[in-house]
Amino acid sequence: MRNISKTITVLVILSLFMAFFAPVSAQTDNNQKYDDQADIIIDLFAKEKIIKSGEKAYFVAKLTDEAGNPVTDKTVCFYQNIEVSGLSVDQYIGEAATDEKGIAVFRPALSVAGDSGVMFVGCAAENTAGDAFYSDHVMITVINPYPVISDNEIL
Secondary structure (H helix, E strand, C coil), rough: CCHHHHHHHHHHHHHHHHHHCHHHCCCCCCCCCCCCCCCCEEEEECCCHHHHHHHHCCCCEEEEECCCCCCCCCCEEEEEEEEEECEEEEEEEEEECCCCCCCCCCCCECCCCCCCCEEEEEEECCCCCEEECCCCCHHHHHEEECCCCCCCCCC
């Protein structure tokens, strides 16, 4: 019986010690800031799925860390996937910075030669450790309302 009493006393003392001296960081804080060394999650959206050649597209990138906190003041580079000599490569088309909600808005004018074309656009950002993180590509169709017609084509 004495051993049980000692064990309970030790547990009560440890519980009181942990209650008073536990680290503050273990408590939940809804105002946590982005950890600039953490992984970045990028969600990319296109407002319009079909645009006319020469018009501005509307892309929105939302950056969060692994805990769901917005990634603020971060440069987001946007790129278009193109084919060069049979290889698929990403070509830089511009950049935008995230706001206090982790949102970056990019409005490039996109154009195509010919009747229409499908474009794949993505974006990327780096944390302070230099690790790059990429979004999935979004697909949009660019329609040329005034295609170039050759002399051999019949209207």
